[in-house]
Amino acid sequence: MHIVFHKNTKIFHLYNHEISYIMTILPNGHLGQLYFGKAIRDREDFSHLLEESFRTTSSYFSEELSTMSLEHLKQEYPVYGTTDYREPALEVIQADGSRLSDLQYDSYQITPGKPKLSGLPATYTEHDEEAMTLIVTLKDPVTGLKISLSYTIFKGRSVIARSVHFINEGTETLHLGRAMSLSMDLPDCNYEWLQFSGVWARERHLKTRNLEPGILSVGSLRGSSSHEHNPFVILKRPNTDETQGEAIGFSLIYSGNFLAQAEVDNQNVTRILMGIHPDTFDWKLLPGTEFQTPEAVMAYSGSGLNRLSQTLHSLYQKRLARGYWRDRPRPILINNWEATYFDFNEDRLVDIAGKAKECGVELFVLDDGWFGARRSDYAGLGDWTANRDLLPGGIAGIAERIEALGMKFGLWFEPEMVNEDSDLYRAHPDWILRTPRRRASLGRHQYVLDFSRREVVDCIHAMMAKLLREAKISYIKWDMNRYITECYSAALPADQQGEVFHRYILGVYDLYDRLTSEFPHVLFESCASGGARFDPGLLYYAPQGWTSDDTDAIERQKIQYGTSYCYPVSCMGSHVSAVPNHQLNRNTPLYTRANVAYFGTFGYELDLNKLTVEEQEEVKRQIAFMKEYRELIQFGTFYRLLSPFEGNITSWMVVSPDKKTAIAGWYKILNQVNAPFSRIRLQGLDPELCYHLEGSNQSFYGDELMNVGLFTSDAMCGKSGDRRPSCDFDSRLYVFKA
């Protein structure tokens, strides 16, 4: 990997074997964008890539620089108001009320590895040889604002990680009204835009739109990245599919309000912006102070969407997620939420855990309801001490009993929230986010604590850390069950209220940081009413997240399939739950529920005592299967084969790094009568290897499975003695061994 600055031509070229990223210093001193895509050879001069020409009606710099119109130049960090009319990356509000900036190139620096971002999650390197970072510094001569654009290129990865750092070196107070993490002008608009959208229990469904002149965007103003839209979008060429064609992914490592936007201008240039949502952001930058944006990642694939996803999976699995659990197969857990809701006592919990242990489960998770006065969702949040009526020995006591069974113990928290009916709220009613002179809205009968305040975070930290020190807790589920309203902090002056949303998320990251540092062996799973904060920001602290509250095996196919475009299997919390399903009232076979949940961290969310003896035996076999294959499933190479957004059949597969083992999942929604013949073409196998299909007497070469395909016709394609009858919600797993 290389970063070169060609002094004579003023060109920066970042490249490795996969990608090139080329920028130049423009005639007016700003930084311009020339190319991002498949690697091209380096040369001294790329200035011919700079397209500038005079166009009728354009505003231009001066008579000397008459072709110099920012409207027609591809830029790295554009501002609005001085010949460019597109939406900008930056807006600085100055003491005199003006909003113009002039970002003049100042200097650059190339460093090995990747500097840390203070207080924010980000990708990282373990050795300096893994990456190089270019920092280009720009300065506004009028305000004294210094802006450092940071670009990291990694060895062997088709990604560039970007962020922006500001220092006010002037003498006047500035306000950042907009400070995007990434801006990128692409030379054409022949792309489809893929976004991952939904709502509670229906998160990250793939939606596709065409780029047209004008603005298209997704974002969140809810205080978290949200169920509604994920901070991840893809631009792909119209002919790109899973196996071939160009695509660029844009991912923001952030858990708060965000904006991801494409603007197609009058010459078909596409400007991508990504960062903190400017509508709820206004950061006061006193002289001498600094601001750091979140990091954004741009990933490129010249060979289809699966490759794009695999690039992100590997980066996020190995160089975003951290700690003890990063590379370890995840414990198979049982969670009591859907088994009991609030209706439990210690003996009932131990009873559930005992049966789970007998079936092979490794971790018991006690969900909501164990603390304070929490007997329903009207009370207790904020009081993180055990309810002794339910748990006579406290958390330490039940943890001991679970450990005595030979299992690990995990615990649910919702650290950022408080109920009105709680000791914490009674002691500190001013600790919630609330606009003065206005009422405070509720969500699930609770308020949001003001995590922008250090003393609030300290107080919650003290309660959580005490429990973690006293009891044998191996896992924490960190929930967040409502969005933010009336966002205002009693601790900040009027001209800093635009900082509260971001400071809130910094407070969340701070608490995560303190807890994961002090308790490095505890496995954290993030959660927000299911998947309302399933984003790369939290993946830095919690290597897994609860993908959705929807545990129905059919709905889960869409959710997990959509999630897989950006996020690795190892981070998707997935459980087998009871039927009829609690969200949909649907009955699906036990094997299908497991066949879907295997492609995640895997666990159970029901009382196994309530299953028949035969079902319990099936559960034992499922757990044995997952223990045998979880390393491969969670850390192998994942391929999407057939999309649930397109048809009745869904299919995906994982392949081991040595390509000797592969598992394909095949799922059918509705049964069909007199169905057509069917096959799926597998991917990622070694064409030269002969694979045995486990549980059969059949073997196939990799080239046959990838080109002819695997025959998946079932008994609905005509009567045949060797095919078991099929049904609605059917599924199969195919295990291949070379």
Ligand code: GLA
């Ligand atoms: C949220 C979570 C669930 C469960 C409940 C408990 O909805 O997503 O998994 O923990 O809270 O109240």
